[in-house]
Amino acid sequence: MTTLVFGHKSPDTDSTGSPLIWAWYLNEVQGxxxxxxxxxxxxxxxxxxxxxxxxxxxxxxxxVADDQPCVVVDTNNPAxxxxxxxxADVQAIIDHHKxxxxxxxxxxxxxxxxxxxxxxxxxxxxxxxxxxxxxxNIKGAALTCILSDTLEFRxxxxxxxxxxxxxxxxxxxxxxxxxxxxxxxxAKSDVSAFSDAELIRMDSKEYEVAGKKFRVSVLExxxxxxxxxxxxxxxxxxxxVEAEDGVDQVLLFVVDILKEEATxxxxxxxxxxxxxxxxxxxxxxxxxxxPGVMSRKKQIIPNLAV
Amino acid sequence: MTTLVFGHKSPDTDSTGSPLIWAWYLNEVQGxxxxxxxxxxxxxxxxxxxxxxxxxxxxxxxxVADDQPCVVVDTNNPAxxxxxxxxADVQAIIDHHKxxxxxxxxxxxxxxxxxxxxxxxxxxxxxxxxxxxxxxNIKGAALTCILSDTLEFRxxxxxxxxxxxxxxxxxxxxxxxxxxxxxxxxAKSDVSAFSDAELIRMDSKEYEVAGKKFRVSVLExxxxxxxxxxxxxxxxxxxxVEAEDGVDQVLLFVVDILKEEATxxxxxxxxxxxxxxxxxxxxxxxxxxxPGVMSRKKQIIPNLAV
Numbered sequence: 001m002t003t004l005v006f007g008h009k010s011p012d013t014d015s016t017g018s019p020l021i022w023a024w025y026l027n028e029v030q031g032x033x034x035x036x037x038x039x040x041x042x043x044x045x046x047x048x049x050x051x052x053x054x055x056x057x058x059x060x061x062x063x064v065a066d067d068q069p070c071v072v073v074d075t076n077n078p079a080x081x082x083x084x085x086x087x088a089d090v091q092a093i094i095d096h097h098k099x100x101x102x103x104x105x106x107x108x109x110x111x112x113x114x115x116x117x118x119x120x121x122x123x124x125x126x127x128x129x130x131x132x133x134x135x136x137n138i139k140g141a142a143l144t145c146i147l148s149d150t151l152e153f154r155x156x157x158x159x160x161x162x163x164x165x166x167x168x169x170x171x172x173x174x175x176x177x178x179x180x181x182x183x184x185x186x187a188k189s190d191v192s193a194f195s196d197a198e199l200i201r202m203d204s205k206e207y208e209v210a211g212k213k214f215r216v217s218v219l220e221x222x223x224x225x226x227x228x229x230x231x232x233x234x235x236x237x238x239x240x241v242e243a244e245d246g247v248d249q250v251l252l253f254v255v256d257i258l259k260e261e262a263t264x265x266x267x268x269x270x271x272x273x274x275x276x277x278x279x280x281x282x283x284x285x286x287x288x289x290x291p292g293v294m295s296r297k298k299q300i301i302p303n304l305a306v
Numbered sequence: 307m308t309t310l311v312f313g314h315k316s317p318d319t320d321s322t323g324s325p326l327i328w329a330w331y332l333n334e335v336q337g338x339x340x341x342x343x344x345x346x347x348x349x350x351x352x353x354x355x356x357x358x359x360x361x362x363x364x365x366x367x368x369x370v371a372d373d374q375p376c377v378v379v380d381t382n383n384p385a386x387x388x389x390x391x392x393x394a395d396v397q398a399i400i401d402h403h404k405x406x407x408x409x410x411x412x413x414x415x416x417x418x419x420x421x422x423x424x425x426x427x428x429x430x431x432x433x434x435x436x437x438x439x440x441x442x443n444i445k446g447a448a449l450t451c452i453l454s455d456t457l458e459f460r461x462x463x464x465x466x467x468x469x470x471x472x473x474x475x476x477x478x479x480x481x482x483x484x485x486x487x488x489x490x491x492x493a494k495s496d497v498s499a500f501s502d503a504e505l506i507r508m509d510s511k512e513y514e515v516a517g518k519k520f521r522v523s524v525l526e527x528x529x530x531x532x533x534x535x536x537x538x539x540x541x542x543x544x545x546x547v548e549a550e551d552g553v554d555q556v557l558l559f560v561v562d563i564l565k566e567e568a569t570x571x572x573x574x575x576x577x578x579x580x581x582x583x584x585x586x587x588x589x590x591x592x593x594x595x596x597p598g599v600m601s602r603k604k605q606i607i608p609n610l611a612v
Contacts (some may be wrong), residue, residue, distance in 0.1 A: 099417060101410040108404050108603070111419035289603075297414070 003034040003069040003091065004061070007119070008080035011038050012203055013148035013184075016046035018073040020055060022094065022111040022136045025123070026071070029081055029130045034071070035194045037061045039082065045148055048187035064088040074119040077297075078102040079206070092178040094122055097297070117157040120145035124165045129150045137177040144184060151220060151257050158232065182222075183256055189221040194203055196237035199227060200250055205210040205296070209304045212270075213247040216304070220295050227254050228263060231287065235267040249274075262292035262293040262300075270306070277305040308365070309340040309397065313425070314386035317344050318509055319454035319490075322352035323447035324379040324425040326361060328400065330444045331429070332377070343367045345388065349508055351454055354493035359398040359446035362543045369395040372529065376463060380425040384408040400428055403603070407439035423463040430471045435521070442479065449475040457563050458487040458528060460516035462604045481541075488546055489529075491563055495527040505533060506556055511602070515610045517551040522610070524568075524602050526561045533560050534569060537593065541573040555580075568599040569608075576612070584612040 007015025007024045019036035023224045026034035038060045042050065050057060056102040064070060070085075071092045077100045078085055085103065091095045092101070092110040096119055105111075114122045120142040124131050134142070146166050150158040154164075191199055204217035219227050227234065238250040249270055253262040266272050266286050278300075281288045293299050311329045326340035333382065336585035344366045348356065356363060369388045370376060376391075377398045383406045384391055398416040399409070401417055402411075417602050420428045426448040445551025452472050454462040461470075468470070476483045497505060510523035525533050533540065544556040554577055559568040570585075572578050574593050581587045584606075587594045599605050 093405075096414050098413050098415070099409060099411040101407055103405060104407040106610070107403040108402050108419065108421040109418055110421065113414065113417035115416065117413040143380060302413070 001069055003032055003071060004037050004064065005034055005071045005073060006037050006039055006061070007072075007074035008077070009039040010202060010204065011042045011046060012045070014119050014145045015039075015048045015074045016042045016058070017049055017093070018123060018146040019058065019071075020141050021120055021123050021134075021138055021145075022071060022073055025127055027125070029133065035059075036042065043188065044190050045144075045184055045188035048184060049141060050146040052183075054139040054142075055137060055141070058128055072103075073123075075281060076100060076103050076113065092120055094126070096122060116159050117155060117162040117274055118146045118149035120149075121159075121162045121165050123184050124169075125161070126248055136231075139169050139173055143173065143180070147177070147184060148188075151255075151294060152178070152185075152197075154257065154260055155294045157295050182226065185220075185222045189223040189226065191219070191221070191226060196234050197241055198229075198231065199234065200237060200252060201245075206245075206247060207301060207304060210251065210306050214274075214304065215241065215245060215247045215250045216296060216300060217250060217252045218255055218300075220257055221251070222257050224256045225252050228287070231265055235286070236263055237295070238265075238267055251300075253290075253293070253296070253300065257294075260292060260294060262289060262290045264288050274304070274306050278303045295300045307375055309338055309377060310343050310370065311340055311377045312343050312345055312472055313378075313380035314383070315345040316508060316510065317346055317352060317401040318350045318357055319349070319352045320425050320451045321345075321380045322348045322364070323451040324429060325356055326398070326447045327426055327429050327440075327451075328377060328379055329523055330440065331433055335433070335439065338523050340449060341365075341559050345458045349466045350461050351450075351490055351494035354490060355447060355450040357441070358489075359450075361443060361445040361447070365426065367369060371408055378409075379429075381591065382406060382409050382419065391499065392445065399437075400425055400432070402428060422454035424463050426455075427465075427468045432468070433571050445475050446459075446481075449479065450542075451491060452569070453483070453487045454494075455601060457561075458484070458491075460563060460566055461600045467604065490529070491528045495529040496527070497527070497532060502536065502540050505536075505540065506543060506547050506558060507551075512551075512553060513607060513610065520610070521547065521551060521553045521556045521559045521578075522602060522606060523556060524606075525558065525559055527561055528563050530560050530562045530569060534593070537571055541571055541592070544571075544573055559596075559599070559602070559606065560609075563610055566598060566600060568596045570594050570596060580610065580612050 005019040023034040023036040026032040037059045063084050066087045068088045070088050070090050073094045076095045090105050094114050095113045146162050185299045200217050207214050252265045255262045272283045275283050276286050279290050311325040329340040329342040332338040337553050342364045344364050369390050374392045374394045376396050378393050379400045382401045396411050401419045452468050454578050506523050513520050558571045561568045578589045580588050585596050
């Protein structure tokens with residue numbers, strides 16, 4: 001049976017590109033019949049990557065059948081995976097997030113989690129000398145994933161290894177890193193076609209703090225004026241999303257990639273308290289700028305308080 | 307703060323030796339201040355390894371403090387770890403068991419799980435070229451761990467990689483593998499000093515099947531006549547252990563390493579049903595021989611039915 005390789009729901013660039021990379025490796029190096037799939041529509045940056053490097057749009061799947069062989073990449077969180085994931089035959093996990101503790105496997109399998117910025121960097125290392133065999137489009141996907149997850153090395157999640165792999169790939173491909181990253185971020189920033197609810201859910205994870213459920217949403221952009229120009233209708237839509245998703249509060253951080261700061265929308269006193277207690281911010285009005293805040297994983301979630 | 311490196315409770319050879327190996331690697335290669343510790347008295351084979359290769363008995367700890375830096379080896383199951391493990395700062399996990407899904411980490415960490423027979427084999431591979439720097443006693447510990455977990459390659463968990471690493475280590479050390487394994491197994495088989503309850507709990511894991519809680523105990527030995535000569539008092543003691551540990555039934559498998567078979571004690575109709583449904587065995591009397599059964603992980607647990 002064909003092994004399905006997929007990342008998390010609401011696929012970003014890493015969750016779109018890493019399945020392409022690993023399915024290539026399984027097929028061409030390991031001799032395992034494998035197919036990359038997605039758990040939803042890729043975001044605009046991921047769609048740019050697919051087009052730029054000549055990939056067909058991968059199939060989008062809704063769930064996995066019992067005993068379906070799978071490789072899970074870029075997550076280990078069952079909440080971000082198909083409903084039947086614990087019924088499937090998960091054969092490997094490659095990830096760079098904290099272990100959340102809900103996924104079980106039927107037997108001992110290959111699990112590799114590393115504190116690097118990007119799943120693609122881990123894959124590059126796992127391949128060893130075989131990484132040199134990657135064709136141009138797979139190298140392009142890896143380059144795009146790492147530049148995306150590191151925000152071109154601006155994110156505090158960036159490690160030296162992520163930098164080194166980007167340098168090697170860019171040299172191989174003859175790509176100018178800063179020009180290419182600017183193209184990627186322009187694609188990511190082109191969010192005019194999305195509804196407010198789609199923007200809120202596009203890159204969003206749920207966390208519980210002090211008994212309150214938050215949907216922590218991030219919009220990384222080089223054009224913050226586009227989402228911030230819609231802040232009133234976005235904050236109005238928080239209420240709909242909260243009701244539909246069963247969370248207490250949406251927190252929407254608009255991350256300005258170039259200025260290296262986040263702007264948090266502050267629709268009410270709860271979010272004002274969160275901004276003050278989590279980031280020591282002084283809030284005055286319905287937005288607050290958080291200088292230097294770029295990473296949900298490293299800077300937002302560990303500090304979240306209410 | 308010193309990083310503590312430990313395996314599971316009721317430490318066997320791998321859970322005693324792998325902390326020695328990895329603490330050496332952290333101290334001598336990675337420059338991290340690390341100390342191997344145990345979560346209980348090592349079994350007789352593990353004690354033989356310590357003596358044979360000139361190690362001091364590691365400290366036995368009861369629990370870990372909040373934010374204590376730890377590396378967890380040979381398990382990922384919180385039930386087999388200190389009570390406060392999710393309050394500690396787990397920095398890495400190296401294991402060869404299935405992901406059971408109860409352990410959480412505070413951030414992204416190094417997790418390496420591989421379907422090999424032994425944690426020491428995974429460590430050897432993780433070290434890469436640095437494995438050659440291991441001093442004689444650390445190589446001896448690694449050799450002992452792999453021969454123990456593979457039952458000198460008789461266990462169906464054995465992989466080619468486990469065999470290759472044993473061959474390399476034995477050649478380096480000038481050790482004759484079959485002579486050395488015979489010494490190890492003789493040490494493991496010397497269980498005369500243990501009470502019935504100690505024997506039952508020595509190498510034992512809890513599993514739930516069809517709503518019933520089983521304590522699945524294994525005694526690997528080259529002298530099965532020793533525990534089997536005590537079968538009546540062992541079966542009598544099942545009741546005490548079941549009451550004390552809150553399980554429905556002890557299943558005790560005496561694994562004959564040389565004949566490559568297990569003998570299951572059958573004190574009642576429940577265990578008779580388990581033997582029949584799990585292994586297709588015909589039970590007649592208070593013991594049943596299961597030819598070829600050597601591995602709890604590969605042969606007992608996946609087949610357990612009631």
